[in-house]
Amino acid sequence: MxxxxxxxxxxxxxxxxxxxxxxxxxxxxxxxxxxxxxxxxxxxxxxxxxxxxxxxxxxxxxxxxxxxxxxxxxxxxxxxxxxxxxxxxxxxxxxxxxxxxxxxxxxxxxxxxxxxxxxxxxxxxxxxLTPDALAAIAEIQQEARDGAAVARARLRAEATTEETRLTAVTQAGARVARVQAQTAATLSQAWSTLEKTRAGEDTAHALTCVTAPVTPASRPRWELPVWGPVEPVAALDAPQLDDTDLDRIVAHILSAQTPPPSYRELAARFRSAGHTAAEVRLRSSWKRLTAASTTG
Structure with a gap:
């Protein structure tokens, strides 16, 4: 040396x-x-x-x-x-x-x-510089080059991984969006068919033929189903309410809020209070009381 x-x-x-x-x-x-x-x-x-x-x-x-x-x-x-x-x-x-x-x-x-x-x-x-110093400088420079190369490789790998992940997420989101669009289109078409059937005159005649009319000029109509979150159903052994008790409970719920709640809010409060009644009876009671309050 x-x-x-x-x-x-x-x-x-x-x-x-x-x-x-x-x-x-x-x-x-x-x-x-x-x-x-x-x-x-x-x-x-x-x-x-x-x-x-x-x-x-x-x-x-x-x-x-x-x-x-x-x-x-x-x-x-x-x-x-x-x-x-x-x-x-x-x-x-x-x-x-x-x-x-x-x-x-x-x-x-x-x-x-x-x-x-x-x-x-x-x-x-x-x-x-001495040979030892030159060797130390060369080693430091080599370590710096190695570190930079490793850092560049790590960044490229992370970028590739992130690109792959984003591509997969985008494709999955696109598939979900397509399924949701198809489901929405199907539901919209079915809803339009139900609405068209409900509003048709032939439907009213058919319902008059199979149900007992209240008055000679009655035109029974059926309601469209309500789409929303599933409500928990009360136990089957709960006591059944008659029309008087049902109207009293519904009237109490309606009078507790101004303006009166919608049918969906009323049904949620009715069932959360532990009462049970058929959907048709509860809706009929709500209609009677709301119509009475409007008329009064």
Missing amino acids: RWTARMKKALTVAPAVAMTVVSMVLTLGVVVMWLGQAMPWPVALVVGLGLDGGWLATLAYERRLAAQGDHSRAVTAVGWCFGLMATGVLVTHALTAAGSVGAWLAVSWLPVAAKALWLVHGLWERTA
Whole structure:
């Protein structure tokens, strides 16, 4: 693990080292060629080595401070001064060279480029992480991706389940609605038939033939059935009421409420009070008393 880390660090610092070596060699050669015409070449060599040595010394100081986690603006400024001096020497030589100005200008930027590479390498070192930290970050990211994938799968499954449930409920509701509509249509048709039969003249004649008329002009009529909730039926052994007692109980119920209750409310109160009577008798009593009260 440590060997791998060192190899990676060496690979990242290799471009800066190579650029620095090329810049120093180029600067030394230019100084010897440029000053060798005006002074002995050993003196020019010493001048070139001094320039490169100063640049290398400031670079070493910067690297030592960076390894300690420190930084010195003065050392950095001196290093940039050496780099700019080397660049100035190369530019001046390029401008004074005969027939090869473009070629020397093309390489005169190498000292500044080497300095910039060391700056980039320093930024990389300050942001570099250990292999353990990188492995922990990769594990955290993988866990986050796994959690997100599981959450997306769970949401898709819940959405599919909810869609299936809603489809089933909708279909069941549609079936119930169709059955209710058919039942309502059947009941409506049967009710219309009953009403039509009840209102017909032939029905009145038929009832007159099979029942004893009260008066010569009587036209017996039968009532339509009342649709509603099923009422609990009293016990069969309950005492039977005669017409007088039945009328008295119905009159009491009618007088207890203003306006008088409908037949359905009266029947419910009558049976909840524990009384029993046939539906035909109870309705006849209600009609007699309501008609009497209306006439009176």
